[in-house]
Amino acid sequence: MHDFVNTIFDYLSQLGYFGILLGLMVEVIPSEIVLSYGGFLIYQGQINFFGALVAGIIGGTIAQLFLYWIGLYGGRPFLDRYGKYLFIHSKHLDSAEKWFNQYGTGVIFTARFIPVVRHAISIPAGISKMPLSTFVLYTLAAMIPWTILFLLLGMQLGQHWDKIEEYAKPFMLPIILIALLAGVIYIIIAKRKHAKKA
Numbered sequence: 035m036h037d038f039v040n041t042i043f044d045y046l047s048q049l050g051y052f053g054i055l056l057g058l059m060v061e062v063i064p065s066e067i068v069l070s071y072g073g074f075l076i077y078q079g080q081i082n083f084f085g086a087l088v089a090g091i092i093g094g095t096i097a098q099l100f101l102y103w104i105g106l107y108g109g110r111p112f113l114d115r116y117g118k119y120l121f122i123h124s125k126h127l128d129s130a131e132k133w134f135n136q137y138g139t140g141v142i143f144t145a146r147f148i149p150v151v152r153h154a155i156s157i158p159a160g161i162s163k164m165p166l167s168t169f170v171l172y173t174l175a176a177m178i179p180w181t182i183l184f185l186l187l188g189m190q191l192g193q194h195w196d197k198i199e200e201y202a203k204p205f206m207l208p209i210i211l212i213a214l215l216a217g218v219i220y221i222i223i224a225k226r227k228h229a230k231k232a
Contacts, residue, residue, distance in 0.1 A: 050081050051089040058093030061153075065094055066184045073188015083185065090181035091174065098156040098173050105160025113157060122154055130154035131161075139164055139172065146176035 049056065054075075057068040072086045101122075104113065113127060130151045134141055135158070142164070145155040159169050 050075075051085045054081075054086055054089040055093035055096075058090060059096050059100075061097050065097075065180070069181055069184035070188035070191065073185040074191070076185065077189045083189075086185055087181055090185065091177045094177040094181065095170065095173050099170070101154070101156035102160040102164075102166075102169055105157035106163065107160075109161055122157070127154050127157060131158045134158035134162065139168055142169060142172035143176045146173070146180060 054068060054072045057063060057071075058065055061068075069090055072081070072090060075081045076083050076086055108116075110127075113122060114124065117124065117127065130145070134145075134155060139159070142155060142159055145151045156169070156173070
């Protein structure tokens with residue numbers, strides 16, 4: 035498996051920016067690992083930070099759009115039957131649907147930073163027919179800090195970029211707490227607006 039992953043990264047490094055974009059679109063390997071490898075390529079001088087940032091944001095957003103469209107056109111029955119082939123497990127989808135139904139559209143931003151639900155949250159957005167423009171806006175807003183963080187960590191780690199999961203742990207808790215706080219603020223504002231309309 036390790037050799038297989040290394041082969042993929044060798045291929046992606048030859049593609050440069052498009053390799054980062056492709057790696058995030060397909061998402062066979064977690065986005066944080068692909069982006070940290072992008073940071074390593076920046077460290078080596080093969081690509082520059084701005085180009086990697088743009089590729090990361092676009093690739094990550096397209097990956098979520100695919101999941102949104104699967105939810106929109108396939109729905110839950112399709113995912114219950116074929117989700118395992120897309121690495122989407124029912125328990126992750128259940129959690130994502132619970133989050134989406136409980137917290138509304140704003141969770142598309144905050145859930146991007148929460149383990150378990152972050153990869154599946156786009157699906158209930160599609161199932162509920164969330165406006166595409168709103169979905170893309172929230173997804174882009176979340177992809178910017180996520181991409182910056184892991185590119186910078188990859189640059190810092192250099193040759194040891196593959197240790198990203200261990201190195202990123204101290205950063206993840208504050209990010210999760212900030213995301214949750216943002217979610218709470220969003221819910222409060224949304225409820226106040228709803229109360230005024232009522």
